[in-house]
Amino acid sequence: MHDAEIRKAEISNADIRAAGKTPAVRFAPEHSSLCLERLTLAYAGKPALNDLTLQIPRHRITAFIGPSGCGKSTLLRALNRLHDLNPAVTQQGSITFEGEDIHAAHTNVAELRRRIGMVFQTPNPFPLSIYENVAFGLRLQNRLKKRQRDDVIEWALRSAALWDEVKDRLHTSAWQLSGGQQQRLVIARTLAVKPDILLLDEPASALDPISTLKIEELMGDLKHQLTLVLVTHNMQQAARVSDYTAFVDNGRLIEYGTTDDIFTNPRLRRTENYITGRMN
């Protein structure tokens, strides 16, 4: 065993907890988009997130990884207040977005969800044309002239790397698209209302490898425009696309660092066991 290996083995989880420390990156306020402070959440009294403190950097891709049921989707839903719809959820701690508490009394929740958009695991286009899917949020939001709306729709479809594949059939049903195209359409629909953050909950897990690659390339392009937060079970995907990785287990943040560090030099044995598949 090398010295480094021995040191790693010596830092037990109990030591880390006793010291009250989670190995974690910190960002200066000007680089931090979302800031979670001691976030704790339960469903009907059953804990799902436990005392999470972390910051999510602006214009980067942050991946959340961890075993099934560890709380990744719960965390993502907390970020744009989707739990408001569930009366069984209780929550403590705070989440600030661009310096504002998202639970402040004056928060406009619809506007918050516009600024923090979400894409789910299964593509969910509406039973409308390709054009009307992307126009949907725009119509709710403001009264653009048709020409302006067309421009935004083209921009969103280009940003989602779908324009070339659909530009000649914008008025056909979105349900005629392949699964991968539908997922990019949903991303275009979310982008059309110009969010600051895109939350992606296993966005490629229902897709074939080529569509998955397209979604991954798309994430790399989009981070120049916005902040991305990705939940994934796919270790290779997290390693390929993200800049930062947070490992969550049993509702707790175990380790958070640059993706390079987490995958090549994790500080905790528990993280290493997870990313090497010795625990799932």
Ligand SMILES: Nc1ncnc2c1ncn2[C@@H]1O[C@H](COP(=O)(O)OP(=O)(O)OP(=O)(O)O)[C@@H](O)[C@H]1O
């Ligand atoms: N709506 C809900 N009501 C009650 N319990 C829930 C609800 N949603 C999730 N849970 C519970 O909260 C815990 C965390 O679930 P969550 O879906 O956030 O985990 P996850 O890490 O995203 O899992 P997976 O990787 O399997 O999608 C689990 O124990 C789950 O059973």
